[in-house]
Amino acid sequence: MLRTHTCGQLRSEHVGQDVTLCGWVESKRDHGGSVFIDLRDRYGLTQVVVGPPEAQSDLIDIAGRVGTESVILVRGKVSPRLEGKTNDKLETGAIEVRCEHYEVLNPCPTPPFTPSQQELPGEDLRLKYRFLDLRRPAMLRSMELRSRIIKTMRDYFAENDFIDVETPILGRSTPEGARDYLVPSRVHPGSFYALPQSPQLYKQILMVSGFDRYVQVAKCFRDEDLRADRQPEFTQLDMEMSFVDQDDVMGMIEGLVQRTALDLKGEEVATPLPRMTWDESMRRFGTDAPDLRFGMEIVDISEISAEVEFRVFRGAVDNGGFVRGLNAKGQATEFSRKRIDELTEFVKQNSGAKGLAWFRVEPDGTLWSPTSKNFTAEQLAQIGTAMKAEVGDLLLFLADSWEVTCKGLAGLRKRLGAELKLYGPEAMSYSWITDFPMFEHDAEEDRWVAMHHPFTAPLASDLAKLKENPAECRAQAYDLVINGSEAGGGTIRIHDGETQQQVFDLLGIDAETARDRFGFLLDALKYGAPPHGGIALGVDRWVMLFAGLDNIREVIAFPKTQKANDLMTEAPGQVDSKQLQELHLRTVKA
CATH class of the missing domain: 3.30.930.10 (Bira Bifunctional Protein; Domain 2)
Structure with a gap:
């Protein structure tokens, strides 16, 4: 083995030992004649100091010129970091390696992006240079x-x-x-x-x-x-x-x-x-893959809607459709008309629904929307009861076929669950x-x-x-x-x-x-x-x-794009005529 230890292995108990490390240059800093290098491999990161008295001036010069993501080998002695210079965020943060020998195993030109940069580049660039992207700690x-x-x-x-x-x-x-x-x-x-x-x-x-x-x-x-x-x-x-x-x-x-x-x-x-059962899941959540990390179940108010004057609701029921909705608890004042319009457009694009009806539950407990004049007070109260509505709730409805109400409300529920943070980031449901x-x-x-x-x-x-x-x-x-x-x-x-x-x-x-x-x-x-x-x-x-x-x-280490391309290898690719002939094939233009 070229190395005696990995870049995530050294601790205070190794102080005084001679070690050899290999890895990639994550970053480097020139501090008045000494070069500090953060050396990285898949196990972690170790600070390497190239400078007097251990290193000669030519080593310092080489270390200063080598680019990030170059592969290097260093030999040196494990030393404690100076007081006040330890890094509690690193498992190796109590030590550093004072470099006595330095080799560039393979230099790297300026990369299109670095694994350590805070802002990720576009996915296409990451997939094109997947070998760099896979060096990122998250990957x-x-x-x-x-x-x-x-x-x-x-x-x-x-x-x-x-x-x-x-x-x-x-x-x-x-x-x-x-x-x-x-x-x-x-x-x-x-x-x-x-x-x-x-x-x-x-x-x-x-x-x-x-x-x-x-x-x-x-x-x-x-x-x-x-x-x-x-x-x-x-x-x-x-x-x-x-x-x-x-x-x-x-x-x-x-x-x-x-x-x-x-x-x-x-x-x-x-x-x-x-x-x-599948039937129950479609009825309660509109999908056969329900997210049970939060509630917000679908409620069917078709029976009530069959008697109302609001043509959108009543017409859907008369044509064999359904009126079904969700209760976004406490969101009546949080959603502006612009935001409701955005949800409406989302539902239209997602399911083919014609629109999204809504009511706010007012401080006096009544339901209000621009369409509420088409309902009697009793009908609005029945809808509120069916939806388990409370002051401050926002009620959202689709009136359409079973399939459209399922798809539309399932997508809307999923979006609201994420946007309203109705479950914790670590929550799991099975x-x-x-x-x-x-x-x-x-x-x-x-x-x-x-x-x-x-x-x-x-x-x-x-x-x-x-x-x-x-x-x-x-x-x-x-x-x-x-x-x-x-x-x-x-x-x-x-x-x-x-x-x-x-x-x-x-x-x-x-x-x-x-x-x-x-x-x-x-x-x-x-x-x-x-x-x-x-x-x-x-x-x-x-x-x-x-x-x-x-x-x-x-x-996935080497995935395809949504167009089934491998941007790194440029697959699928053309093959020569000899290969096609051996396979008794010829291509035709579509």
């Missing part, structure tokens, strides 16, 4: 946290007798959900592999094979439009269990939540975690959403699609509804929600071919197409497939949530 902490979370996951499942099995990256395209990333085969002209959207089919095959407890930290790929919390390639903790029901799978994950919260945050999490609809209707294509995936088993009580009323058929599906984000999704799987084909039929996948796409799975289900189920946990999202961040790119 280092994120990567360390990611490593700890993955280790906790591996240890937990190993202790619970799971077998870690790697499944293929090159597989067959079975297009369901997002688009596949395709890989052309050189040796099979005209044929393509697909990168896995998940190891779903392989892990079901493992259950048929008798591997009753499988786990894997898996790379997955989805060619879909990106958001701040999504990436085209991502990491998930994938697990599957045989001879279980959904309570068994959920119980296993609750143990992992307890272990992770304790190891990372020192917090005790009580189990079982709160549960609510919950389960269960009993999802089995299917969604795709109006554009006029067909049923699976809400989770086509291998999800219906509730036993709803099995007959596969034929009778698919819209009311509920799935044995469960999502883990952390702080208002889906942190994992799982289901109990169909383990018999007959039910699987029923689901395929509903999805418009005939027997011939099913055989072509999923023949290997259908064959496996014939050969003693046990009841089984599992879940996939988004590792990137777990790290983001436990780090208290809202951008998933902050917890």
Whole structure:
């Protein structure tokens, strides 16, 4: 090793020792013939003094000229800092290294930004020079946290007798959900592999094979439009269990939540975690991933609105819609008309709603807004009672379809929760959403699609509804929600071919197409497939949530942009004609 110690290791007990340190120059200060250097590596920072009597003038000259972020090696003796010069903010703040030998291992030109600068540059510049950005302490902490979370996951499942099995990256395209990333085969002209959207089919095959407890930290790929919390390639903790029901799978994950919260945050999490059905979650919060760190639940006043003269409310109900609202406690005087207009525009953009109605609760307890003249005193009192309104509250309403009121109020609630600081920065909430609809209707294509995936088993009580009323058929599906984000999704799987084909039929996948796409799975289900189920946990999202961040790119070493570009390597890129010819491909302009 070139170094004897790291830059975060030396303490007062090392005073008098000869040491060798290597690292990056974070900063330097020239103090009258002596150069003070803050030397940094991933472990910390040590002050190095290059100056008399230990150092010769040529060393001082070299140290004075070397640029920040250059890589250097120093040898010297550990000394106590002068009285009054200690730095309590550093673990190494009681000592310094008096330099006797100095080497520039690699000089650095003036960087486009430095890891220590207070104001961050734009994200595009940071991603272009990711090797510099990863030197920032915040990025280092994120990567360390990611490593700890993955280790906790591996240890937990190993202790619970799971077998870690790697499944293929090159597989067959079975297009369901997002688009596949395709890989052309050189040796099979005209044929393509697909990168896995998940190891779903392989892990079901493992259950048929008798591997009753499988786990894997898996790379997955989805060619879909990106958001701040999504990436085209991502990491998930994938697990599957045989001879279980959904309570068994959920119980296993609750143990992992307890272990992770304790190891990372020192917090005790009580189990079982709160549960609510999908129907209840949509009714109370407008979303299937509710943030339970604060209240502000949605209230339905459609019944009252059916009798009012206000055309916006009554018209919505007459047309089969709903009037639903939120109570922003104590905000009546805090929100100006301009700010309410901003919320109105936000809701319009977020959900397609036509507008946002509002009332202030006046000091005498009555409700007032520019539209209140269209309500009787009794109707206003009924609305106030339904909303649990108190003096100083601000009541906000949407009148529209169920879907629009859900999406609009869920987004508004999320924004208000953050803006009004209705939860602490360290607060964590964990919950389960269960009993999802089995299917969604795709109006554009006029067909049923699976809400989770086509291998999800219906509730036993709803099995007959596969034929009778698919819209009311509920799935044995469960999502883990952390702080208002889906942190994992799982289901109990169909383990018999007959039910699987029923689901395929509903999805418009005939027997011939099913055989072509999923023949290997259908064959496996014939050969003693046990009841089984599992879940996939988004590792990137777990790290983001436990780090208290809202951008998933902050917890991935080399992420893609929202346009699926890697700005550092400039991927995706062009390939030469010879490579295309070998793959029997040619490109065409769109």
